[in-house]
Amino acid sequence: MRVVLDWDGTVTMRDSLWMLLDEFGDREIFAQAEKDLGKTLSYREVMEMELATIQVPFEEALTFLLDSVVVREGFHELAAKHNPLILSGGFHQTIEPLLAREGVSLEVRANRINPRTDGWLIEWRDPEPCEVCGELCKRRNLPTERPMAYVGDGYSDRCAALAADRIFARDALARHLETEGVPFERFETLTEVVAALAA
């Protein structure tokens, strides 16, 4: 089973981009943009609008993340047993130092950030909209191997998760799938995911 892992809110206990926005960004724009996501604003518009409110030097933000991001229980075991692909709407420059901190080496597919001091600018890995949902979505960057298990928690996982043979979901993704009547397995720790994959 090929395992694909979202990063923020899936590997990390709290969404590290939300942590950055809360610490360094504009909270009002952040709160409004999250409300409008998927309604009047696309995922791309929300991400670009939010990240542009961060204007601190990258080193300062990275130091904050390295000091404060906590990974979910079972991450090391899942990484060792399944060599999952990390597929994230976040950024190589914020994910890879945290993987190094954890002593874990995994393939990462993510975007890049240009941390301009007049507002961070996203360099999209794949700027073409998804043919299924119309958003800049992670589905296009899924691996081709099947069967595949997808593990995620949020809005940007919705479309990609539907392409998987098994879906592990928590938080907003779990609520969405429940509403849509899509079968999934609920998780809180990655230890539970490891156990379910072994069963």
Ligand SMILES: [Mg+2]
């Ligand atoms: Mg997430």
Ligand SMILES: [Zn+2]
């Ligand atoms: Zn899509």
